[in-house]
Amino acid sequence: MSNASNTAIAAEPGIVVRVLASRNLVIGLIVTFILIAMALVSFVWTPFSPTALNFAEKLQAPSLRHWFGTDNFGRDVLSMIMVGARNSIAVSIVAVVVGAGIGVPLGAVAAARGGWIDGVVMRMSDLAFAFPALLTAVIITAIFGPGAVNAMIAIGIFNIPVFARVTRGASMGLWKREYVQAARCAGRSDTAITALHILPNINHVLLVQVTIQFALAIVAEAGLSYVGLGAQPPMPSWGKMLNDAQTFIYDAPWLAIFPGLAITFAVLGLNLLGDGLRDILDPKVRRQR
Amino acid sequence: MTQPLLKVTDVVREYRLPRPSIFSKQEWLRILHGVSIEIAPGESLGIVGESGSGKSTLARAVMGLERPQSGQIMIGGKDIYALDRTSLRDARKGFQAIFQDPYGSLDPRHTVRTIISEPVVSLERGVSAAERNRRVAEVLDAVGLPAASADKYPHEFSGGQRQRVAIARALITRPSLIVADEPVSALDVSIQAQVLNLMMDLQEKFGLSYLFISHDLGVVRAITDRVAVIHLGRFVEQGPTGEVFDNPQDPYTQALVAAVPKPFSGRRKSKRQQN
Amino acid sequence: MTQPLLRMADLSVELPIGDTKIDIIANTNLELGRGERLGIVGESGSGKSITALAVMGLLPQKMRVRGELIFDGHDLAKMSEETFCKFRGRRMAMIFQEPMTALNPVKPIGAQIAEGRILHLGETRADAEKRARLLLDKVGLPAPRFNLDLYPHQLSGGQRQRVMIATAIACEPDLLIADEPTTALDVTVQAQILDLLNDLIDDTGMTLMLITHDLGVVSEMTNRIAVMYAGRVVETGRTDDVFARMAHPYARGLFAASPHGAGLMPRPAGAGRPRLTAIPGVVPDPFERPPYCTFADRCGFVRDDCRQSMPALDLLSTNEGIEHRAACLHPCESLVRP
Numbered sequence: 052m053s054n055a056s057n058t059a060i061a062a063e064p065g066i067v068v069r070v071l072a073s074r075n076l077v078i079g080l081i082v083t084f085i086l087i088a089m090a091l092v093s094f095v096w097t098p099f100s101p102t103a104l105n106f107a108e109k110l111q112a113p114s115l116r117h118w119f120g121t122d123n124f125g126r127d128v129l130s131m132i133m134v135g136a137r138n139s140i141a142v143s144i145v146a147v148v149v150g151a152g153i154g155v156p157l158g159a160v161a162a163a164r165g166g167w168i169d170g171v172v173m174r175m176s177d178l179a180f181a182f183p184a185l186l187t188a189v190i191i192t193a194i195f196g197p198g199a200v201n202a203m204i205a206i207g208i209f210n211i212p213v214f215a216r217v218t219r220g221a222s223m224g225l226w227k228r229e230y231v232q233a234a235r236c237a238g239r240s241d242t243a244i245t246a247l248h249i250l251p252n253i254n255h256v257l258l259v260q261v262t263i264q265f266a267l268a269i270v271a272e273a274g275l276s277y278v279g280l281g282a283q284p285p286m287p288s289w290g291k292m293l294n295d296a297q298t299f300i301y302d303a304p305w306l307a308i309f310p311g312l313a314i315t316f317a318v319l320g321l322n323l324l325g326d327g328l329r330d331i332l333d334p335k336v337r338r339q340r
Numbered sequence: 341m342t343q344p345l346l347k348v349t350d351v352v353r354e355y356r357l358p359r360p361s362i363f364s365k366q367e368w369l370r371i372l373h374g375v376s377i378e379i380a381p382g383e384s385l386g387i388v389g390e391s392g393s394g395k396s397t398l399a400r401a402v403m404g405l406e407r408p409q410s411g412q413i414m415i416g417g418k419d420i421y422a423l424d425r426t427s428l429r430d431a432r433k434g435f436q437a438i439f440q441d442p443y444g445s446l447d448p449r450h451t452v453r454t455i456i457s458e459p460v461v462s463l464e465r466g467v468s469a470a471e472r473n474r475r476v477a478e479v480l481d482a483v484g485l486p487a488a489s490a491d492k493y494p495h496e497f498s499g500g501q502r503q504r505v506a507i508a509r510a511l512i513t514r515p516s517l518i519v520a521d522e523p524v525s526a527l528d529v530s531i532q533a534q535v536l537n538l539m540m541d542l543q544e545k546f547g548l549s550y551l552f553i554s555h556d557l558g559v560v561r562a563i564t565d566r567v568a569v570i571h572l573g574r575f576v577e578q579g580p581t582g583e584v585f586d587n588p589q590d591p592y593t594q595a596l597v598a599a600v601p602k603p604f605s606g607r608r609k610s611k612r613q614q615n
Numbered sequence: 616m617t618q619p620l621l622r623m624a625d626l627s628v629e630l631p632i633g634d635t636k637i638d639i640i641a642n643t644n645l646e647l648g649r650g651e652r653l654g655i656v657g658e659s660g661s662g663k664s665i666t667a668l669a670v671m672g673l674l675p676q677k678m679r680v681r682g683e684l685i686f687d688g689h690d691l692a693k694m695s696e697e698t699f700c701k702f703r704g705r706r707m708a709m710i711f712q713e714p715m716t717a718l719n720p721v722k723p724i725g726a727q728i729a730e731g732r733i734l735h736l737g738e739t740r741a742d743a744e745k746r747a748r749l750l751l752d753k754v755g756l757p758a759p760r761f762n763l764d765l766y767p768h769q770l771s772g773g774q775r776q777r778v779m780i781a782t783a784i785a786c787e788p789d790l791l792i793a794d795e796p797t798t799a800l801d802v803t804v805q806a807q808i809l810d811l812l813n814d815l816i817d818d819t820g821m822t823l824m825l826i827t828h829d830l831g832v833v834s835e836m837t838n839r840i841a842v843m844y845a846g847r848v849v850e851t852g853r854t855d856d857v858f859a860r861m862a863h864p865y866a867r868g869l870f871a872a873s874p875h876g877a878g879l880m881p882r883p884a885g886a887g888r889p890r891l892t893a894i895p896g897v898v899p900d901p902f903e904r905p906p907y908c909t910f911a912d913r914c915g916f917v918r919d920d921c922r923q924s925m926p927a928l929d930l931l932s933t934n935e936g937i938e939h940r941a942a943c944l945h946p947c948e949s950l951v952r953p
Binding site for chain 3: 390391498500528529530531532533534536537540555556557558559561562563565595596598599600601602603604605607608
């Protein structure tokens with residue numbers, strides 16, 4: 052290998068090397084992969100049917116037959132967690148897509164136009180921030196009725212101001228950059244500049260925010276279904292499992308422990324993924340030398 | 341006399357000051373107090389001034405980026421702030437810009453080819469990809485960069501080379517006027533000389549006019565035919581570069597020229613050697 | 616001759632990268648007597664700022680000093696951080712390029728100037744602030760317009776640089792290091808700050824180490840100069856001698872490329888614009904410096920033997936007890952100006 056290419060590698064290691072060098076990212080990726088794999092596998096196979104009632108085997112402690120035990124209707128907890136992952140992920144994906152899909156354009160327009168448009172967008176997001184996020188979601192589902200779809204929309208709506216703020220904050224600085232001025236001298240419209248020069252330069256910020264919002268959405272979904280405003284029976288969901296477990300907390304603690312662990316595991320994994328992505332994507336962290 | 345290429349007439353530019361509260365009256369800060377200049381085809385005019393003098397504001401106004409509150413900016417006989425979108429796009433082919441920061445003026449996510457061809461893509465919609473690539477190769481050659489540079493990214497270049505890329509981008513629509521805002525201030529002296537020489541060569545080769553903004557009197561002296569000294573938003577003196585710097589008339593210009601440290605001046609030394 | 620205030624003997628600053636080490640500064644030999652004014656000139660990457668930081672003990676974590684760095688009989692290279700703290704700010708002080716970032720934005724200027732005297736000289740706050748008042752007067756910021764309770768953001772760039780100077784000279788240091796002190800300032804303000812520094816140094820007899828890229832500034836401010844290129848001193852001597860001869864082709868090239876050199880000379884009438892004498896190529900990357908003369912690949916006077924070994928800093932002449940040395944096998948002979 053030539054000398055020049057050696058130094059090029061020293062200066063900017065390949066993507067694989069950088070990914071492996073970040074422990075956060077590796078752990079985050081593994082956890083996220085397990086979570087998604089669990090949800091995907093549940094479509095074709097679960098140890099038992101998550102909805103079939105089997106009173107003969109109710110409230111069994113974890114065993115080789117039922118790894119995570121069974122609930123008061125004899126349903127297999129592991130199977131319910133696997134199917135619940137499906138629900139958590141679906142709700143979170145939709146919530147993040149709704150939040151980013153509306154929030155990013157709003158933030159981008161606010162940064163590009165400034166002035167009163169910026170003022171209106173930011174005051175609206177202040178207003179949204181003034182209500183605690185979970186409370187907002189509770190209000191929305193209370194108005195439109197409980198259910199997985201409304202939970203998705205509710206969580207998505209409180210994601211909008213988060214994405215609007217992050218997008219606006221990250222792009223404001225870029226609008227003063229000289230390459231943006233150069234693009235304007237080249238006759239580019241604000242929309243073209245946003246698409247070609249602003250968003251590609253803030254995608255690392257947005258990607259990190261997506262992982263964080265995803266984790267928060269999982270918690271929010273669990274919260275909503277815990278109070279009965281999320282997924283409706285017989286669809287299993289982690290929050291609902293926690294709620295059902297309350298009655299048996301002393302007799303069958305595994306009913307609370309395993310869904311709780313599932314939520315912790317998912318949130319921790321996604322946060323590590325976000326930190327790891329920031330480590331390798333953010334030019335400021337990356338430029339250590 | 342031939343028609344001037346750039347004619348700036350009585351340009352006033354004010355900025356909105358941040359209001360202490362939403363109920364207080366909006367205050368404005370006047371940066372340019374009605375300035376007028378002209379540049380003939382093929383001529384280079386230097387604007388010299390200190391920070392806060394309004395020289396960069398004037399540059400941005402001429403680049404078509406910030407509409408002045410009053411006054412006219414005519415480029416090639418057209419008032420650029422009176423044009424509709426399509427005509428402005430057409431007019432922009434005639435004037436391009438070079439900026440100060442060789443690290444900030446190139447989008448780090450794009451290849452040099454994308455960066456240099458951006459004005460063509462945006463301003464000359466009918467040009468084919470093959471023709472665009474031919475023109476990229478042509479301007480890269482003109483600024484002294486190898487054709488292979490086109491597929492590299494900005495971070496692979498040194499400061500001086502990046503500024504060459506920025507110059508290539510300004511040349512690709514074959515403009516007659518280039519507005520250069522402190523184009524060599526961020527460069528080391530030896531690289532600065534290379535870029536200034538290149539700009540002079542290109543000017544003679546393509547018959548360009550420069551509006552050259554700088555705080556550095558030496559640099560302005562090297563590259564411009566005429567110079568205008570700006571102080572607190574007004575021109576205090578204009579004239580042929582040599583005359584203004586050798587024999588400044590206005591007290592501010594005199595102070596400016598005298599303040600520049602010079603080798604062999606013997607200044608600040610005499611006192612020391614007596615001690 | 617008395618002992619010099621500062622002596623660098625074979626001083627190198629190394630930076631470990633992976634398994635290898637590279638020398639950011641290589642084998643520098645410099646002496647600075649009491650009351651002298653030394654200018655260190657160079658472009659970015661020449662190592663001039665690293666030299667200053669090495670003397671102040673403020674090098675970035677990873678960098679290590681090798682060789683001798685003797686300040687008034689103490690070897691700074693081997694000094695513990697604890698002892699160094701007693702020197703820094705007391706015996707030696709530094710002025711930075713950007714006064715906005717070098718001053719603490721949330722502390723009044725009076726407290727920042729007084730801080731050193733309280734810390735190093737054990738003065739009471741009242742005494743130290745009385746002293747701070749005198750210092751502000753001295754740097755041209757008189758009361759009542761410039762009170763001690765002002766904050767940095769209430770001052771202009773030039774005024775902030777004056778506060779920096781007052782902070783630096785508060786403990787009457789022996790050595791004042793100024794790293795590009797006027798680069799961020801307008802020319803007219805630069806002239807005022809240079810005048811101020813000039814007068815202060817004349818009055819106090821401080822030793823000055825001035826780091827700059829501006830040949831005009833060194834020429835006016837210093838009596839001794841070291842030109843650095845790619846981590847090495849390539850020419851040093853009395854400022855006037857070095858300017859008169861510019862024995863090293865890099866020194867000559869830098870001068871010719873500088874618009875002060877060509878630009879401010881009267882231009883021949885009607886002859887069109889003369890081109891500047893640019894130095895071709897770029898400063899070699901610290902990772903890829905050649906094992907021979909680092910300037911050979913850009914040099915207009917290069918000969919075959921230039922690419923065989925690293926030239927030593929050879930003695931050319933001695934004038935007023937100051938040696939004129941250049942690291943070139945074929946130093947230029949002709950005088951630039953009589």
